Amino acid sequence: MNEFNEYFKSAFTVDNVIFGFDEGDMKVLLIKRGEEPYKGKWALPGYFVNPAEDLDAAAKRVLGELTGLRNVYLEQVRTFGAVNRHPAGRVITVAYFSLIKISDYAIQASSIAQKAKWHSIARVKDLAFDHKEILQACFNRLKWLVRARPVGFELLPPKFTLTELQHLYEAILETELDKRNFRKKILSMNLLIDLDETQEGVAHRPARLYQFDKEKYEEFLAEGFSFELKESKKKENPLRKNASPSFP
Amino acid sequence: MNEFNEYFKSAFTVDNVIFGFDEGDMKVLLIKRGEEPYKGKWALPGYFVNPAEDLDAAAKRVLGELTGLRNVYLEQVRTFGAVNRHPAGRVITVAYFSLIKISDYAIQASSIAQKAKWHSIARVKDLAFDHKEILQACFNRLKWLVRARPVGFELLPPKFTLTELQHLYEAILETELDKRNFRKKILSMNLLIDLDETQEGVAHRPARLYQFDKEKYEEFLAEGFSFELKESKKKENPLRKNASPSFP
DNA sequence: CCATGGTAGTGTAAAACTTACACTAATTCC
DNA sequence: GGAATTAGTGTAAGTTTTACACTACCATGG
Numbered sequence: 001m002n003e004f005n006e007y008f009k010s011a012f013t014v015d016n017v018i019f020g021f022d023e024g025d026m027k028v029l030l031i032k033r034g035e036e037p038y039k040g041k042w043a044l045p046g047y048f049v050n051p052a053e054d055l056d057a058a059a060k061r062v063l064g065e066l067t068g069l070r071n072v073y074l075e076q077v078r079t080f081g082a083v084n085r086h087p088a089g090r091v092i093t094v095a096y097f098s099l100i101k102i103s104d105y106a107i108q109a110s111s112i113a114q115k116a117k118w119h120s121i122a123r124v125k126d127l128a129f130d131h132k133e134i135l136q137a138c139f140n141r142l143k144w145l146v147r148a149r150p151v152g153f154e155l156l157p158p159k160f161t162l163t164e165l166q167h168l169y170e171a172i173l174e175t176e177l178d179k180r181n182f183r184k185k186i187l188s189m190n191l192l193i194d195l196d197e198t199q200e201g202v203a204h205r206p207a208r209l210y211q212f213d214k215e216k217y218e219e220f221l222a223e224g225f226s227f228e229l230k231e232s233k234k235k236e237n238p239l240r241k242n243a244s245p246s247f248p
Numbered sequence: 249m250n251e252f253n254e255y256f257k258s259a260f261t262v263d264n265v266i267f268g269f270d271e272g273d274m275k276v277l278l279i280k281r282g283e284e285p286y287k288g289k290w291a292l293p294g295y296f297v298n299p300a301e302d303l304d305a306a307a308k309r310v311l312g313e314l315t316g317l318r319n320v321y322l323e324q325v326r327t328f329g330a331v332n333r334h335p336a337g338r339v340i341t342v343a344y345f346s347l348i349k350i351s352d353y354a355i356q357a358s359s360i361a362q363k364a365k366w367h368s369i370a371r372v373k374d375l376a377f378d379h380k381e382i383l384q385a386c387f388n389r390l391k392w393l394v395r396a397r398p399v400g401f402e403l404l405p406p407k408f409t410l411t412e413l414q415h416l417y418e419a420i421l422e423t424e425l426d427k428r429n430f431r432k433k434i435l436s437m438n439l440l441i442d443l444d445e446t447q448e449g450v451a452h453r454p455a456r457l458y459q460f461d462k463e464k465y466e467e468f469l470a471e472g473f474s475f476e477l478k479e480s481k482k483k484e485n486p487l488r489k490n491a492s493p494s495f496p
Numbered sequence: 497c498c499a500t501g502g503t504a505g506t507g508t509a510a511a512a513c514t515t516a517c518a519c520t521a522a523t524t525c526c
Numbered sequence: 527g528g529a530a531t532t533a534g535t536g537t538a539a540g541t542t543t544t545a546c547a548c549t550a551c552c553a554t555g556g
Contacts, residue, residue, distance in 0.1 A: 004259035004337050007296045011252035012260065012340060051256045051338060055329035079327040079342050081303035089252050090299060092260060092340075094327050163533075180535070181515070198523095204531040205522035411504075428506070429544070452503040453551040498556090505550070512543070521534070526527100 012092040014059045015046035015131065017077075017138035018067065020102040020118060021155040026171045027102065027118040028135060029066070030127070034115065037087045038128035044135065045116065046093060059096040066116060068108050073099040073154040077134075077141050085130045097138040099154035146172045150191055153212040159195060161207035162186065191216050261341045262307045263294035263379065265325075265386035266315065268350035268366060269403040274419045275350065275366040276383060277314070278375070282363065285335045286376035292383065293364065294341060307344040314364060316356050321347040321402040325382075325389050333378045345386040347402035394420045398439055401460040407443060409455035410434065439464050 018029040030042040045066050049058040056074070064070055074096055081092040102118070121139060126132055145151050152168050166182050186192065192210040199206035266277040278290040293314050297306040304322070312318055322344055329340040350366070369387060374380055393399050400416050414430050434440065440458045447454035 004296075004339065007259050008299045009257040009259050010297075010299075011255050011257050048252075048255045049258075049329070051258075052331055054331055055327065055340070076326055078324060079303065081297070081342070083300055083302055091252065092303070094329070161533085178516075179533090180517085183534080184536095185514095202532080203524045205524090205533050207533055409504085426545075427504090428546085431505080432507095433543095450503080451553050452501075453505085453553090455504055500554085500556100502553090503551090506548090508546095510544085512541100514541070515539085517537095519535090521532100523531085523533095525530080 010090045010092050011048060012094070013046050013048050014055060014062060015044040015080075015093045015095050015134055016059055016062045016066075017044055017095065017097040017135055018063065019097060019099050019138075019142060019155065020105065021168050021171060022102045022118065024167045024171060026121045026139075028121050028124065029105075029116055030119050030124075031066075031112060032115045032117070033128055041126070041128040042117075042119070042124075043128035044131045045112070049094075055094055056096075059094075059098075063098055065110055066108060066113050067100060067105050069100055069104060073151060075141070075145070077138050080130055080134060082130065093134075095134045095138060097142060099142075099151060101155060101157055103157050142172060143174075150189075150212065150217060159197070159209040159211055161199060161209060163207060165210075191220070258338045258340050259296060261294050261296050261339060262303060262310055263292040263328075263341045263343050263382055264307055264310045264314075265292055265343065265345040265383055266311065267345060267347050267386075267390060267403065268353065269416050269419060270350045270366065272415045272419060274369045274387075276369050276372065277353075277364055278367050278372075279314075279360060280363045280365070281376055289374070289376040290365075290367070290372075291376035292379045293360070297342075303342055304344075307342075307346075311346050313358055314356060314361050315348060315353050317348055317352060321399060323389070323393070325386050328378055328382060330378065341382075343382045343386060345390065347390075347399060349403060349405055351405050390420055391422075398437075398460065398465060407445070407457040407459055409447060409457060411455055413458075439468070 020027045020029065029045065031045050033039055033041050033043050045062055047058070047062050049055060053061070055076070059074055059076070060070070063072065063074065075098075077095045077097055079092060079094045083090065085091065085093075121135070124132070124135065127135065142151075146169065152165060152172070155168060156164060162183055163179075165186065166177055166179065169182070170177055191213050193213045195209045195211055197209045199209065268275045268277065277293065279293050281287055281289050281291050293310055295306070295310050297303065301309070303324070307322055307324070308318070311320065311322065323346075325343045325345055327340060327342045331338065333339065333341075369383070372380070372383065375383065390399075394417065400413060400420070403416060404412060410431055411427075413434065414425055414427065417430070418425055439461050441461045443457045443459055445457045447457065
């Protein structure tokens with residue numbers, strides 16, 4: 001384990017951008033720093049990687065300690081290693097983001113978790129270190145992702161209405177969508193199960209509830225992202241004007 | 249600089265997947281290892297990051313020492329940090345890929361460079377460490393990228409024919425493209441300058457030569473990837489069936 | 497100089513997809 | 527029962543994608 005003593009070694013951490021969706025708004029879970037540097041500032045949850053721990057495992061650990069959640073969507077985004085990103089020395093950090101259902105989240109007993117709070121992404125000002133930049137990079141990645149895969153479902157409760165789904169997409173993409181076109185599109189993907197239930201306790205016409213069809217999605221993944229609806233005879237031409245897999 | 253001595257520190261490196269295009273084939277520049285571990289195996293060029301060096305700078309340095317080239321397209325892809333990826337200890341590596349014009353490349357005097365050789369990607373078998381996996385990740389990223397940005401031009405000489413360009417796209421996307429549709433599409437982007445010259449020394453009808461229009465491309469980038477040709481009145485709907493920027 | 501071999505270059509019609517747009521339906525609350 | 531509020535629905539026009547085959551041009555060799 002000390003083969004590399006002749007070379008410079010660095011501390012390295014993982015930082016986790018934990019996204020949630022609530023009240024029609026994309027949120028991120030931040031922690032108030034209790035120590036210098038950047039004491040009192042909000043920061044992304046992160047921690048040092050252990051010697052016998054894979055990077056992904058470290059990211060999962062950070063998330064688990066903070067939220068108590070396992071088996072959530074987690075993706076590596078980019079590594080930030082500018083020489084001066086940490087005032088006290090060289091620290092390289094691998095940025096991850098994860099998607100959780102806020103309803104599943106409960107404040108953990110751990111002392112770190114006590115200081116955690118959800119923030120609307122749009123209203124996040126400056127963060128400790130280069131964490132604002134990391135947040136932005138992760139949010140951009142999420143924007144990409146939401147058009148390529150049905151990740152939106154990771155952020156919603158198991159049963160949801162089409163309007164809720166649309167609001168989620170609007171929050172991630174930071175734009176407005178046409179209701180009819182959105183529904184047409186999303187239903188044509190055949191990734192939703194109509195539960196034949198409706199909302200309860202709302203002061204207006206209740207909406208139908210849907211559920212994500214994980215099986216269909218996996219079929220679709222297995223087919224290599226072809227997203228071939230119906231019996232289209234169309235060949236997959238990767239140079240289509242906008243030829244990336246897209247969801248919806 | 250020793251603020252973090254209480255935490256585990258690791259050696260870290262950058263590995264660079266250097267892509268080139270030649271003889272209708274995508275190539276990658278590999279180095280034959282002269283030392284254990286994996287002595288005699290081919291590996292990606294990489295090196296340890298220096299204490300006062302940003303990650304990107306380290307990747308550029310690796311590339312420069314090996315090829316003598318500067319100012320080439322370089323992009324971080326992902327960080328590989330599995331505990332056992334290096335048999336002699338924990339080494340975390342940040343993977344980059346770069347795109348170079350093979351014609352610009354000349355073997356450098358350095359001893360490393362002497363051992364470097366271009367390999368057809370399709371024919372690469374096993375590499376040292378987890379480098380095969382890194383190569384694959386970078387190639388996948390390139391596939392994405394080529395549909396989102398005109399990176400292809402980084403791989404071709406300044407003057408090229410449409411057929412050459414098409415072959416490049418076919419090599420990256422690992423598919424065949426329709427000649428007429430390809431030309432229609434690529435010309436409609438208005439990113440090519442017709443040089444009004446033709447090939448010389450070919451034993452058949454010589455093709456017209458084109459050049460990449462960097463100015464137009466920068467305009468286009470400034471417009472926020474809108475790719476709006478002509479005076480289309482269409483609003484940008486991010487949920488279009490395949491709504492990612494695409495090139496061509 | 498003509499025939500051959502080989503690549504360059506070109507258009508169109510059908511299908512698929514995207515866009516724009518406005519009214520009725522169902523429920524609760526008062 | 528009327529008001530308020532959100533759910534739900536269809537169609538036509540415009541744009542993009544797809545499929546497809548022939549002529550043009552140049553060099554070479556007989």
